[in-house]
Amino acid sequence: MSNRPVRVRFAPSPTGPLHIGGVRTALYNYLLARKLGGTMILRIEDTDQNRFVPGAEDYIRESLEWVGIELDESPWKGGPHAPYRQSERKPMYREYADQLIRDGYAYYAFDTPEELDAMRERLQAAKVPNPQYNSITRAQMRNSLTLPEDEVKQLLDSGAPYVIRLKVPRKEEVRFQDMIRGWVVVHSSAIDDKVLMKSDGMPTYHLANIVDDHLMDISHVIRGEEWLPSAPLHVLLYRYLGWEKTMPQFAHLPLLLKPDGTGKLSKRDGDRLGFPVFALEWHGTDAETGEPTVSRGYREEGYLPEALVNFLAFLGWNPGTAQEIFSMQELIEAFSIERVSKSPAKFDQNKVKWFNEHYLRAKSDAGLAPYLLGALAEHGLACDQAKAEQIVAVMKERVSFPQDFWQEARYFFEAPTSYDEQVVAKKWNPQVSAALAAYADALPDNSEPSANAEVLKALFTQTVEAQGMKPGQVLQALRVAATGAAAGPDLFETLAILGTGEVARRLRTAVERLG
């Protein structure tokens, strides 16, 4: 291989939100670039004006920023090969299409959509194994290969609509080496005369992609497996354009599959299966009804970007060691294309959740406190930083998502309005009630949160035993009386955070209400 500079690109179409398969493709490109000291480029492939979706480009940008993929060259940042939007590069492609025609590798085709349909129907009816516009069928069509020269010229001059097609050879083996799959060999008869230039003057993906990758000096093309069948076509294009010696290396990544059943993960699966398929929430429009739609996003559901990245990196790649927790930096160091697997991977919701829990627990209390503080502010509740940190500290082992803090810690801010019925039925009785009343009286009569868990526990034991009972008989009732819940973090830690005045108040309320 050559030792030319490593330059990779992620080249999405702005046709909607970027799903996690796309994020993974971007991630692998990024990891390789950083690993090899190369350059990460983002190019927007917006040659299909009909499918352009407003906002999609910003969405892609925001998604990549959120997961921590940095771009060295992009439409927003610019770079030595600007512009980075294909729509803005439109004038550049024509020249290469013309070059191909001049060199006899491409031709004009004037067939109408109706004529093309008729051709396919005819082929299908004749049971032709692979109906396509190719070295055989083009002889029956209206193109610059079949029409007299002067008629072609006249059509061109008259402004008749036409496309430019690649003239794929009849019998030739096209081969290339894929970094993941090894040698891939396809016979040219299986490739059709692909349209290179559309009648609207825009190039198709195939032409634009090759021209841009060449002009941008791309060294490695890392993309999804859905591109594997057209890779031989691309190889032909490099050859005919005279760029074969600088053709990038290809790596076709295994697809991401639906968690259930089969098929590649698609936009709709998220709603159907109840998990996000997008990095960020997406507000779109239903294609049929025109109704506004909302698609769930990992960010909005409380996933930490480092968890998503770690999970995605392991879907189709592994370091070959037992280590599973990797920061972005560690991924960069460990990554290699050779260890990307060939077979597709099903998406596993449990595993992402596990990663998320891991990263959540790894965060500092100070880092977690804002999540709780934010939710409190939304509910019009105040809380100081120190208390918020105490709460997340006792809670973080028992939550999966940041938003759970508020759900699980609600009773720290609001006195219980109901009590867990099972515990009440099982543990509550007049004797217990009396013990709790005594404990309420014994608590220091102020709301200073000075008393620590140990002190409160000792006081509890002492009080309960003075009533002729064992702590175990009353403990559950104490939790329910103070928090309303049957389960939670260490009870006396909880009470200490609550403050003795508040605890005493809650106990008296419970005694009154439960008898």
Place this chain on the structure above:
RNA sequence: GGUCCGUUCGUCUAGGGGUUAGGACAGUAGAUUUUCAUUCUACCAACAGGGGUUCGAUUCCCCUACGGACUACCA
């Protein structure tokens, strides 16, 4: 239909001509926690099938089955 790609526990995967086929997630059980969660321990669980090659194949080759992608003037 055609072309191409793929196939190890339920899932993500390691491994590789001779292994008790390893790990992680999930699941189950137990320990700890007078709760729940955490943590710890154990258990459950896989080489798609058939032919070769070989002393020996899950590993190499072929076929079959199954799965997937592609097959547009979409990317």
